[in-house]
Amino acid sequence: MKFLVDFFPILLFFIAYKLYDIYVATAVIIIASLGQVSWVWLKHHRIENMHLVTLVLVVVLGGATLLLHDETFIKWKPTIVNWAFALAFFGSQFVGKKNLIQRMLESQISVTVPQVWNYLNMAWITFFVVMGLVNWYVAFHFDTNTWVNFKLFGMMGLTLVFVIGQSFYLAQYMVVEEESKTEKS
Incomplete structure (x- = not known):
């Protein structure tokens, strides 16, 4: 939902x-x-x-x-949003003991190597910077129709690929709860 x-x-x-x-x-x-x-x-x-x-x-x-x-202003919105998120993730490394990705996911996921949170946070920073740059490039080097299609399908597709890749990376370090071995004989 x-x-x-x-x-x-x-x-x-x-x-x-x-x-x-x-x-x-x-x-x-x-x-x-x-x-x-x-x-x-x-x-x-x-x-x-x-x-x-x-x-x-x-x-x-x-x-x-x-x-x-002037459609230029609305075309800047995804770039500015992505760069704002990159700044938030970057700044979170210096505020408190946990970075933003750790604060968001730690209640649902336990990891075996605490440094993983720093790598994931840096990956998100990089992702948001790159997404902002890609939006800027598409918005100002292609026609508006291409940009609108990219905004919906391209950005969502790239985000999905990134999240799946992050999941595979994170799976290597996740703590898996042992299932109780109470089987009927």
């Missing part, structure tokens, strides 16, 4: 773009992002930082796109 809530504004942006144009799609993603954050707030009485950062950037850059009738 969380995936659908996170994915909802991007999907509506894509559909609105395909049916109308970038400006209608921008207005739709602003409204959908406001709706997303409102729904999460009403349901959980808290808002995740990712949703808040995305909402602010969608409203500011989307608003500039609509006011100035």
Whole structure:
């Protein structure tokens, strides 16, 4: 369910773009992002930082796109979001005893080598920097239709490949709970 809530504004942006144009799609993603954050707030009485950062950037850059009738601003949003996340993951190494990836996953996953959290955190930093650069390249070296398709399918596909790769890496170091060997004879 969380995936659908996170994915909802991007999907509506894509559909609105395909049916109308970038400006209608921008207005739709602003409204959908406001709706997303409102729904999460009403349901959980808290808002995740990712949703808040995305909402602010969608409203500011989307608003500039609509006011100035210039699609450049909305095209910058994925790059800025990715670079903001890279900065957050980087900064987390210097705040507290645990980096951001460890704080996010440690309650669900135990590892045999604590240094793994640092490697994973660095991998996410690199991933977010590269994704920001790739978005920038596609946004400003290809037409808007290609960028919209890349934003939905390319970025999601690359993220999925990265998460799967991270899972294989992490599996080497995960602590596996021993199952009780109480079998009937």
